[in-house]
Amino acid sequence: MNNAGLDKSLLSQLSTQPRVRDFLARAVAQGRTSHAYLFLGAPGSGKLDAAWALAQALLCENRASSGVGGESGASPSPACGTCDHCQRVSRHTHPDVHYLAPESATGYLIAQTRELLEDVALAPIRAKRKVYIIDRAEQLRANTANALLKTLEEPPATVTFILLGTNADSMLPTIVSRCQCVPFRALSTHEAVKAVERATGLPAQRCRMAFSVAGSSARAIEFLKSADRQEARRSVVRAVDMLAHSDEADILATTKELMLTIHAPLAEVESTQKAILEQNQDYLSRGALKQLEDRNKRELSARERSGIMEALASVRSLLRDVLVQLEGAQSELVNEDVADVVERMCARTTTAGVLHALDAVKTAEWRIARNVTPQLAIEVMLFDIRKAL
Numbered sequence: 001m002n003n004a005g006l007d008k009s010l011l012s013q014l015s016t017q018p019r020v021r022d023f024l025a026r027a028v029a030q031g032r033t034s035h036a037y038l039f040l041g042a043p044g045s046g047k048l049d050a051a052w053a054l055a056q057a058l059l060c061e062n063r064a065s066s067g068v069g070g071e072s073g074a075s076p077s078p079a080c081g082t083c084d085h086c087q088r089v090s091r092h093t094h095p096d097v098h099y100l101a102p103e104s105a106t107g108y109l110i111a112q113t114r115e116l117l118e119d120v121a122l123a124p125i126r127a128k129r130k131v132y133i134i135d136r137a138e139q140l141r142a143n144t145a146n147a148l149l150k151t152l153e154e155p156p157a158t159v160t161f162i163l164l165g166t167n168a169d170s171m172l173p174t175i176v177s178r179c180q181c182v183p184f185r186a187l188s189t190h191e192a193v194k195a196v197e198r199a200t201g202l203p204a205q206r207c208r209m210a211f212s213v214a215g216s217s218a219r220a221i222e223f224l225k226s227a228d229r230q231e232a233r234r235s236v237v238r239a240v241d242m243l244a245h246s247d248e249a250d251i252l253a254t255t256k257e258l259m260l261t262i263h264a265p266l267a268e269v270e271s272t273q274k275a276i277l278e279q280n281q282d283y284l285s286r287g288a289l290k291q292l293e294d295r296n297k298r299e300l301s302a303r304e305r306s307g308i309m310e311a312l313a314s315v316r317s318l319l320r321d322v323l324v325q326l327e328g329a330q331s332e333l334v335n336e337d338v339a340d341v342v343e344r345m346c347a348r349t350t351t352a353g354v355l356h357a358l359d360a361v362k363t364a365e366w367r368i369a370r371n372v373t374p375q376l377a378i379e380v381m382l383f384d385i386r387k388a389l
């Protein structure tokens, strides 16, 4: 049995990647962590979870006293999971852990790298160290990456970079060579869903649906915690269900309502941002506060985008269930909670119709990635799906 402290650390929860977990835990426990890591693996393999877990282990203030895991077979778990730093990291509100994702459809902005470099030079705010998690590092293109290279090679002693990428071949070699690469094994859907079940304690059915909508275990766990995001998915399923009886005006009105439900979860993000801003008001200079506000704005628009993508994924998941049923496959429904909708749709459409409808979803995603207004893209998609089914 582990003691309670060990159970609470994020690193000890990394059960789908035991080798990565043990490797990182050992490095932290021995004080031999690298200044820059590159986590490599397929989407959904748990890279982001591992990055937050490593950040927690690096910042924990009780690290020394919790020591290396007790009994034989237990992995070393250097974070206590309960101190102020550990809790803030697990809530994603620690001011010394920075998460970055590309802020435009084409990749990282030059302004983002510039901001990052300015921030790296500043001392940590609360902890003794700072951690930068750089998601989808393949989208660091030459123009944005060059400025970063020197810092990646020799960051200040208190800074750790954790870059996340799918595979080394799609990344700038100059970046790969400056990082310690950590390979993540690909998880099967079954394993990924199991991880969601373990983390949430919810029935397999709901976890499977959440995974198909959210696309990775980490995001599925968040999805299941958010009533607003689940409501957005239900609304979009309802909208597709009603298409058969909708005229043009109905579809326009439905889309407008859908946009409101999709945007609802943003209120929570905004209030978290506001709280973090208030917490840090006394620590940060005016310039740094301005930067934080700019970053918040961009985070909000990235969240808006991912909410819309989640709505589209909900439609796709529903249509796939219809397809599977029409083809007579014996597999279980992913969207079992709306089995009545699937049944109704099966009764009035054909395989060819569903395939066309799936194309309409793909086209909507493509349009949104190319900056077509989401509302317009979704409207057109609903019209196309109505025609297809």
Ligand SMILES: [Zn+2]
Pocket: 059, 060, 061, 062, 063, 079, 080, 081, 082, 083, 084, 085, 086, 087
């Ligand atoms: Zn701690």
